[in-house]
Amino acid sequence: MTGLSLRILEAALKTYTSKPPQNVSIDEIAREAGVSKGTVFYHFKNKREFERCVFIYSIEKYFSWAYDELERKETEALKRTIKKSLKIAKENPRLMIFWYYVLEKELFSGDTEFAHKLYSQWFGLLSSLLKDMGVEKPEQTAIVLMAMLDGISIYSLFIPDLDIDEIGDLILEFVKGRCKR
Amino acid sequence: MTGLSLRILEAALKTYTSKPPQNVSIDEIAREAGVSKGTVFYHFKNKREFERCVFIYSIEKYFSWAYDELERKETEALKRTIKKSLKIAKENPRLMIFWYYVLEKELFSGDTEFAHKLYSQWFGLLSSLLKDMGVEKPEQTAIVLMAMLDGISIYSLFIPDLDIDEIGDLILEFVKGRCKR
Amino acid sequence: MTGLSLRILEAALKTYTSKPPQNVSIDEIAREAGVSKGTVFYHFKNKREFERCVFIYSIEKYFSWAYDELERKETEALKRTIKKSLKIAKENPRLMIFWYYVLEKELFSGDTEFAHKLYSQWFGLLSSLLKDMGVEKPEQTAIVLMAMLDGISIYSLFIPDLDIDEIGDLILEFVKGRCKR
Amino acid sequence: MTGLSLRILEAALKTYTSKPPQNVSIDEIAREAGVSKGTVFYHFKNKREFERCVFIYSIEKYFSWAYDELERKETEALKRTIKKSLKIAKENPRLMIFWYYVLEKELFSGDTEFAHKLYSQWFGLLSSLLKDMGVEKPEQTAIVLMAMLDGISIYSLFIPDLDIDEIGDLILEFVKGRCKR
DNA sequence: GATGAATGAGGATTCATTCAT
DNA sequence: GATGAATGAATCCTCATTCAT
Numbered sequence: 119m120t121g122l123s124l125r126i127l128e129a130a131l132k133t134y135t136s137k138p139p140q141n142v143s144i145d146e147i148a149r150e151a152g153v154s155k156g157t158v159f160y161h162f163k164n165k166r167e168f169e170r171c172v173f174i175y176s177i178e179k180y181f182s183w184a185y186d187e188l189e190r191k192e193t194e195a196l197k198r199t200i201k202k203s204l205k206i207a208k209e210n211p212r213l214m215i216f217w218y219y220v221l222e223k224e225l226f227s228g229d230t231e232f233a234h235k236l237y238s239q240w241f242g243l244l245s246s247l248l249k250d251m252g253v254e255k256p257e258q259t260a261i262v263l264m265a266m267l268d269g270i271s272i273y274s275l276f277i278p279d280l281d282i283d284e285i286g287d288l289i290l291e292f293v294k295g296r297c298k299r
Numbered sequence: 300m301t302g303l304s305l306r307i308l309e310a311a312l313k314t315y316t317s318k319p320p321q322n323v324s325i326d327e328i329a330r331e332a333g334v335s336k337g338t339v340f341y342h343f344k345n346k347r348e349f350e351r352c353v354f355i356y357s358i359e360k361y362f363s364w365a366y367d368e369l370e371r372k373e374t375e376a377l378k379r380t381i382k383k384s385l386k387i388a389k390e391n392p393r394l395m396i397f398w399y400y401v402l403e404k405e406l407f408s409g410d411t412e413f414a415h416k417l418y419s420q421w422f423g424l425l426s427s428l429l430k431d432m433g434v435e436k437p438e439q440t441a442i443v444l445m446a447m448l449d450g451i452s453i454y455s456l457f458i459p460d461l462d463i464d465e466i467g468d469l470i471l472e473f474v475k476g477r478c479k480r
Numbered sequence: 481m482t483g484l485s486l487r488i489l490e491a492a493l494k495t496y497t498s499k500p501p502q503n504v505s506i507d508e509i510a511r512e513a514g515v516s517k518g519t520v521f522y523h524f525k526n527k528r529e530f531e532r533c534v535f536i537y538s539i540e541k542y543f544s545w546a547y548d549e550l551e552r553k554e555t556e557a558l559k560r561t562i563k564k565s566l567k568i569a570k571e572n573p574r575l576m577i578f579w580y581y582v583l584e585k586e587l588f589s590g591d592t593e594f595a596h597k598l599y600s601q602w603f604g605l606l607s608s609l610l611k612d613m614g615v616e617k618p619e620q621t622a623i624v625l626m627a628m629l630d631g632i633s634i635y636s637l638f639i640p641d642l643d644i645d646e647i648g649d650l651i652l653e654f655v656k657g658r659c660k661r
Numbered sequence: 662m663t664g665l666s667l668r669i670l671e672a673a674l675k676t677y678t679s680k681p682p683q684n685v686s687i688d689e690i691a692r693e694a695g696v697s698k699g700t701v702f703y704h705f706k707n708k709r710e711f712e713r714c715v716f717i718y719s720i721e722k723y724f725s726w727a728y729d730e731l732e733r734k735e736t737e738a739l740k741r742t743i744k745k746s747l748k749i750a751k752e753n754p755r756l757m758i759f760w761y762y763v764l765e766k767e768l769f770s771g772d773t774e775f776a777h778k779l780y781s782q783w784f785g786l787l788s789s790l791l792k793d794m795g796v797e798k799p800e801q802t803a804i805v806l807m808a809m810l811d812g813i814s815i816y817s818l819f820i821p822d823l824d825i826d827e828i829g830d831l832i833l834e835f836v837k838g839r840c841k842r
Numbered sequence: 843g844a845t846g847a848a849t850g851a852g853g854a855t856t857c858a859t860t861c862a863t
Numbered sequence: 864g865a866t867g868a869a870t871g872a873a874t875c876c877t878c879a880t881t882c883a884t
Contacts, residue, residue: 120868140407153869156855156872157870159854164855165854215403222396222403225453226320230456233456234458237454237458258465258466258469261458262451265446268446269448273418273445277418278411284436285443292443292476295472296472326879335846336845338843340880341845346879500770502769507873507874517850517875518848518876522847580761580765587815588682589681592821595818620828624812626812627813628805628812631808631809631811632805635804638777650839658834686856686858700866702858702860703865849881855873857870860869860870862867863865
């Protein structure tokens with residue numbers, strides 16, 4: 119990963135989160151990055167593959183902290199993770215939009231591998247933490263928990279006055295309610 | 300709404316659920332409906348508007364039963380609604396994909412009105428039922444409940460062996476746990 | 481075949497025979513025809529298919545007379561056909577170039593059907609005539625005869641002072657030599 | 662001609678005869694040869710020039726025997742040459758395709774010198790032999806003879822069941838028929 | 843009401859070629 | 864001598880939309 123690749127990824131992220139992702143062309147990104155169109159295709163196989171890379175890059179950029187949190191396997195860490203995730207989603211609606219844009223492109227095309235691999239790691243970390251917390255059926259609980267978070271992230275796009283703090287509490291209650299006594 | 304409009308909508312639904320929605324052109328739908336391309340534009344203002352109509356049409360077709368169920372305001376009705384919704388999502392992945400395709404187009408373009416209006420009615424029905432069930436913060440619970448359902452619908456697209464029956468039970472437990480004693 | 485299709489074909493033929501065929505773009509042809517690029521793609525599926533149509537069109541234009549001649553099944557008709565064919569090849573080198581450009585694209589891509597079908601009719605007509613003339617192994621003789629003509633057509637491109645009249649006589653002698661007494 | 666040049670030429674020949682020549686890029690050849698793209702351009706001026714070199718190289722590789730045969734100036738040698746040429750063409754269709762690809766590029770671009778020079782030597786050898794055999798108009802006979810061979814080589818690409826042995830006999834008869842008594 | 847021919851803007855992708863290292 | 868990153872021109876093709884009939 120050379121410096122130029124990074125510059126292109128950064129320019130792409132900026133462009134993809136400044137307008138509807140469907141309308142973003144490679145041309146535009148190249149211009150934003152100050153390189154030629156050919157350079158983008160030199161560093162990335164094609165647009166689809168490129169968008170995947172931008173996606174991964176943005177996950178790293180905005181969510182690498184979550185790995186560390188979840189690996190602590192503490193209830194408090196889970197709490198912080200839920201709250202912070204919702205906050206990021208709320209504060210970066212265009213980032214959310216970009217993420218769903220990429221994910222759905224994968225799902226629409228019938229290729230589930232990318233999404234599967236991506237979520238597997240989160241499901242794994244989360245269910246491991248939940249297990250330690252004494253939650254029953256930790257795997258399924260993890261899935262439902264993340265479904266809540268993703269769903270709320272989407273809803274926050276069109277419910278502007280959504281109080282994510284209270285929503286976060288509701289979600290936490292769900293988790294606690296599933297703890298074995 | 301003439302018979303021709305219906306024929307076009309039906310053809311569109313068939314086409315949109317038989318391949319990635321991004322790749323569906325008006326041409327193709329017109330061909331499937333046995334009318335000319337011009338006719339589609341005669342009956343519908345433009346593609347965006349048309350897709351909204353197909354969306355509404357498909358909601359009516361697949362989810363009109365849910366209005367009736369939720370209006371009964373019974374715990375059993377809620378239970379059936381959750382289970383049946385998940386089942387429909389699981390059994391019609393291409394329909395889900397089409398729905399998210401339309402919804403995201405709206406959100407991507409920054410137009411939240413369509414989504415807002417669409418969900419408002421469901422939030423209303425649901426929170427009213429939850430209130431009757433004695434659930435605390437029924438509005439927010441309704442939102443989280445639907446977020447779960449939507450999230451799980453998406454996940455079922457790339458987690459093929461998802462046991463939606465058990466998931467449904469987890470979701471119900473969440474609701475019950477929120478009931479005031 | 482509307483008038484516009486014909487105008488496009490005519491413009492294409494003009495363009496393809498005025499410069500190296502590899503360098504001809506649909507853009508250029510559309511401009512020459514005075515229509516938009518989209519119109520060309522409306523009338524013809526894609527560039528490959530379009531080039532086949534231009535090819536067929538040019539054969540009709542320059543060689544329809546040969547069908548009539550060969551169907552007469554007379555020695556004199558064969559003589560005239562050979563002489564006239566060589567003359568046309570000699571006088572229209574760019575047309576020859578276009579023909580071989582199309583044919584080879586087909587052969588290069590491994591699709592032999594087009595070439596096969598095209599030549600079959602000529603082989604058929606020719607061998608039938610040769611049979612009537614009392615030539616032995618008329619089918620194979622027809623093939624060799626046409627191979628000569630095609631080969632000479634190509635050679636005339638880079639042997640400018642080729643005396644096609646004398647060459648025609650040599651070819652005729654070959655045919656006569658193969659007549660049963 | 663260093664060893665590296667040879668390795669590149671060999672890799673090019675392999676690549677050009679394994680897929681449609683139009684689709685072969687310098688990149689691909691460099692990869693096959695295990696060198697960088699820059700190296701190809703270091704050893705060869707440009708792509709056109711490079712393809713000419715590959716062409717020459719392949720002629721040397723597959724047809725150097727023909728020089729020796731034709732120089733013997735014997736009827737039997739001519740016979741063997743015709744038969745063997747047809748056999749090579751039949752057995753190496755992709756090689757034929759590559760040859761015509763290069764030749765036509767030259768002719769298409771209006772540059773006849775390359776083809777002229779290439780064929781001159783063969784015409785010379787052949788007509789000299791034919792003269793010794795007592796053939797009338799040996800130069801023109803040589804041209805027609807080679808036209809036959811080239812034409813048949815092309816035809817064998819799309820007439821898979823062509824009996825090249827019988828065709829060879831027909832061609833030989835043509836030559837014999839032209840011998841002065 | 844219905845048609846379908848015509849449009850033209852827009853975008854991904856390829857690849858020979860250059861040149862600093 | 865060799866490299867490979869960077870370029871940018873070139874081109875096919877798609878498709879929503881319009882409008883004369």
